[in-house]
Amino acid sequence: MADQTQPLDSGDAATRDASPEDVLRHHAKVDFPCDNCGARMVWDPDRDALYCEHCEHVRPVPEEDEATILERPLSEAGTSSRGLGLELRAVRCGNCGAQIALDSADTARECVYCGSSNVLAQEANRNALRPESLVPLDVGREQVMDSFRTWLGKLWFRPNALKELKHAEAVGIYVPFWTFDAQVHSDWSAQAGYYYYVTVPKVVVINGKAQVQMVQERRVRWEPAYGRRDDLYDDLLISGSRGLSRILLDELGPFDTTALVPYRPEYLAGWRAEEYQVDLDDGWTEGQNRIEETQRRRCSGDVPGDTQRMLKVHNAIRDITWKHVLLPVWSLTYHFNGKAYPVLVHGQSGKVVGKAPWSWVKILLAVGGVGAVAGVVGVAGG
Numbered sequence: 001m002a003d004q005t006q007p008l009d010s011g012d013a014a015t016r017d018a019s020p021e022d023v024l025r026h027h028a029k030v031d032f033p034c035d036n037c038g039a040r041m042v043w044d045p046d047r048d049a050l051y052c053e054h055c056e057h058v059r060p061v062p063e064e065d066e067a068t069i070l071e072r073p074l075s076e077a078g079t080s081s082r083g084l085g086l087e088l089r090a091v092r093c094g095n096c097g098a099q100i101a102l103d104s105a106d107t108a109r110e111c112v113y114c115g116s117s118n119v120l121a122q123e124a125n126r127n128a129l130r131p132e133s134l135v136p137l138d139v140g141r142e143q144v145m146d147s148f149r150t151w152l153g154k155l156w157f158r159p160n161a162l163k164e165l166k167h168a169e170a171v172g173i174y175v176p177f178w179t180f181d182a183q184v185h186s187d188w189s190a191q192a193g194y195y196y197y198v199t200v201p202k203v204v205v206i207n208g209k210a211q212v213q214m215v216q217e218r219r220v221r222w223e224p225a226y227g228r229r230d231d232l233y234d235d236l237l238i239s240g241s242r243g244l245s246r247i248l249l250d251e252l253g254p255f256d257t258t259a260l261v262p263y264r265p266e267y268l269a270g271w272r273a274e275e276y277q278v279d280l281d282d283g284w285t286e287g288q289n290r291i292e293e294t295q296r297r298r299c300s301g302d303v304p305g306d307t308q309r310m311l312k313v314h315n316a317i318r319d320i321t322w323k324h325v326l327l328p329v330w331s332l333t334y335h336f337n338g339k340a341y342p343v344l345v346h347g348q349s350g351k352v353v354g355k356a357p358w359s360w361v362k363i364l365l366a367v368g369g370v371g372a373v374a375g376v377v378g379v380a381g382g
């Protein structure tokens with residue numbers, strides 16, 4: 001863990017136009033020096049403010065009017081602000097491809113997402129679109145460690161040593177997302193099917209003899225159907241992350257975007273932020289696909305009758321606006337038998353998602369127990 005109490009020194013570090021190595025070698029300038037002692041302040045989720053670990057000074061982050069969260073039309077990407085507004089370095093993971101911006105005093109030897117130690121120093125991307133807003137980290141470090149220990153304690157078939165594990169470093173990361181708002185008008189046409197039943201004679205064989213019986217048979221009457229609907233999309237979230245798979249994100253669960261506040265670099269002090277690698281265009285392509293999928297499902301639900309076929313949907317999407325937002329996640333990487341295991345904790349709900357090593361001894365004992373009951377012995381050879 002980096003020494004977070006180190007006072008401001010060498011404030012003249014030339015970080016512009018420096019090679020990544022130079023950037024790393026220098027102590028970059030302190031972005032938010034303490035008013036009291038000049039040490040570096042970090043954003044503290046428990047206090048909802050900047051906090052100096054050196055002298056315990058607390059400084060609130062100025063609140064901006066909610067109305068200043070801008071939603072921009074797609075055409076305006078070219079004129080938007082760039083960069084994160086503070087001195088950052090970045091590391092790129094050679095395994096999963098995530099690029100993480102770090103605070104100047106922070107160090108990263110492992111990827112926060114996949115635990116790989118194949119991380120390389122990079123220049124932070126100053127040209128990336130600046131986030132409009134973010135959800136500040138809400139779950140504090142203590143709570144994260146509690147959730148993590150509870151999670152470990154509940155795992156089955158895990159090595160006992162794992163439950164004794166006390167030390168895992170928790171790192172707060174802001175994950176990049178695009179949010180889209182849009183109005184969608186959908187026109188659809190389909191054939192709606194209505195079931196009806198007819199009684200028909202049918203030859204059946206009973207006791208070797210052919211007999212005629214009257215049976216009910218289901219038929220479908222097809223009728224053309226068409227309709228239209230209007231839907232509003234508000235804050236459709238599309239991930240811009242490379243490190244977090246959609247599977248992991250789905251497991252972590254949704255984010256409450258009503259907690260968004262206008263972006264201020266203070267919130268990033270002492271934390272990490274992933275740089276988006278799905279750009280606005282690709283994000284919108286994905287957003288559009290999700291809208292089309294959703295509208296198709298909704299229109300299908302509108303088709304009357306008992307069954308349907310040949311559904312055609314035409315969507316007109318307009319008033320599209322976007323925001324670039326950062327949402328909070330904690331990453332803990334713990335080591336067991338020389339292997340790194342990353343675990344993620346939702347920065348709003350505290351939900352834990354992650355992998356843990358299996359205890360083969362415990363699994364074999366359990367399989368042996370079940371096997372003995374079932375009368376199958378010797379499953380666990382070798």
Ligand SMILES: [Zn+2]
Pocket residue numbers: 034035036037038039052053054055056057
């Ligand atoms: Zn201080």
Ligand SMILES: [Zn+2]
Pocket residue numbers: 093094095096097098111112113114115116243
């Ligand atoms: Zn990685």
